[in-house]
Amino acid sequence: MDIANLERLNAARRARKAVMLVTDLERGTDRVILEGGPVDGALGDAVAAAFRSGKSATCEIDGGRYFLNVHLPPAHIVIIGAVHISQVLAQMAALAGFDVRIIDPRTAFATPERFAGTDLTADWPIDVLKDRPLDAYTAVVAVTHDPKIDDFPIAEALRTGCFYIGALGSRKTHGSRLDRLKKEGFSDGELARIKGPIGLDIGASSPAEIAVAVLGQIIQALRSRDITSPKGDKA
Amino acid sequence: MSETSFRLDPLMAAEEWKKSGRDVAIATVIETWGSAPRPAGSHLVIDGDGNFEGSVSGGCVEGAVIAEAMDVIGDGKAKMLEFGVADETAWRVGLSCGGRIRVFVERLG
Numbered sequence: 228m229d230i231a232n233l234e235r236l237n238a239a240r241r242a243r244k245a246v247m248l249v250t251d252l253e254r255g256t257d258r259v260i261l262e263g264g265p266v267d268g269a270l271g272d273a274v275a276a277a278f279r280s281g282k283s284a285t286c287e288i289d290g291g292r293y294f295l296n297v298h299l300p301p302a303h304i305v306i307i308g309a310v311h312i313s314q315v316l317a318q319m320a321a322l323a324g325f326d327v328r329i330i331d332p333r334t335a336f337a338t339p340e341r342f343a344g345t346d347l348t349a350d351w352p353i354d355v356l357k358d359r360p361l362d363a364y365t366a367v368v369a370v371t372h373d374p375k376i377d378d379f380p381i382a383e384a385l386r387t388g389c390f391y392i393g394a395l396g397s398r399k400t401h402g403s404r405l406d407r408l409k410k411e412g413f414s415d416g417e418l419a420r421i422k423g424p425i426g427l428d429i430g431a432s433s434p435a436e437i438a439v440a441v442l443g444q445i446i447q448a449l450r451s452r453d454i455t456s457p458k459g460d461k462a
Numbered sequence: 463m464s465e466t467s468f469r470l471d472p473l474m475a476a477e478e479w480k481k482s483g484r485d486v487a488i489a490t491v492i493e494t495w496g497s498a499p500r501p502a503g504s505h506l507v508i509d510g511d512g513n514f515e516g517s518v519s520g521g522c523v524e525g526a527v528i529a530e531a532m533d534v535i536g537d538g539k540a541k542m543l544e545f546g547v548a549d550e551t552a553w554r555v556g557l558s559c560g561g562r563i564r565v566f567v568e569r570l571g
Contacts, residue, residue, distance in 0.1 A: 228488050228570050229571070230477075230570055233477050234477060237474055250566070255568060283501070294566065296490065
């Protein structure tokens with residue numbers, strides 16, 4: 228592998244761009260292609276198909292053999308609420324390969340001491356999400372129980388097609404949440420996408436165990452989503 | 463990607479190692495058949511001293527890939543390796559899950 232190509236590849240991955248390394252398996256040469264970048268002929272078709280499916284594979288073109296290694300941006304997790312569960316979930320999710328950020332307007336909760344090393348913003352979701360919007364590669368985890376804080380990002384997650392939306396709270400709390408969102412015009416089908424109560428049903432009780440249940444449910448949603456038309460960040 | 467996951471990322475490690483003057487080989491899963499623990503595109507990177515990061519299987523063939531990577535670092539010639547239940551190498555270091563994988567090993571330069 229060419230070191231200059233590796234540097235370009237890693238730079239694109241750091242910038243959350245969909246990128247591919249195409250290796251000519253006979254010559255041992257390679258090139259970097261950003262999604263949307265021009266590639267001629269039959270190889271161009273194969274490249275486009277690989278970006279769409281997100282699957283790396285070999286292909287034969289004009290007698291040559293190529294390996295197309297696709298790198299799609301890692302999924303984001305946006306946690307609404309700087310609570311005890313979020314402290315553990317942020318660390319676990321980072322280990323599992325997710326980009327994590329936490330939003331909570333309550334400055335008493337969102338302190339740098341409690342979230343060292345985590346991307347943390349002490350501001351209202353409605354303001355924060357304006358600059359860094361949600362997308363299909365994002366999971367939203369709302370854990371404040373406070374409608375003033377949770378409702379907007381949950382509605383925004385439904386509108387932007389986030390691959391996972393989970394909200395903490397009892398069945399009763401979740402019921403009243405659904406009633407409020409329904410008044411905003413969401414259908415029952417759309418609202419069914421919200422996981423509430425949040426997390427896999429594994430009997431989790433401590434904040435750390437609840438974080439495992441939530442992370443497991445996020446991974447389940449990510450790996451079972453429809454990948455025939457991924458909506459990755461364009462290059 | 464977060465700082466934590468970058469630390470465990472083989473391609474990030476490869477770049478960092480090379481820039482610090484180490485010789486590096488990159489092994490990539492090119493094809494899989496049947497039950498294979500790591501999908502096509504997975505990487506294992508190896509330096510000249512046999513240090514490694516990443517994986518091309520569940521840990522069953524990494525030793526053999528690292529040994530081959532030493533040759534690749536030495537002579538610069540890329541290699542295509544195959545592991546599976548059906549071949550002789552597999553009998554020694556094969557995939558217990560029953561699948562087959564093809565691994566491309568090349569020098570970073």
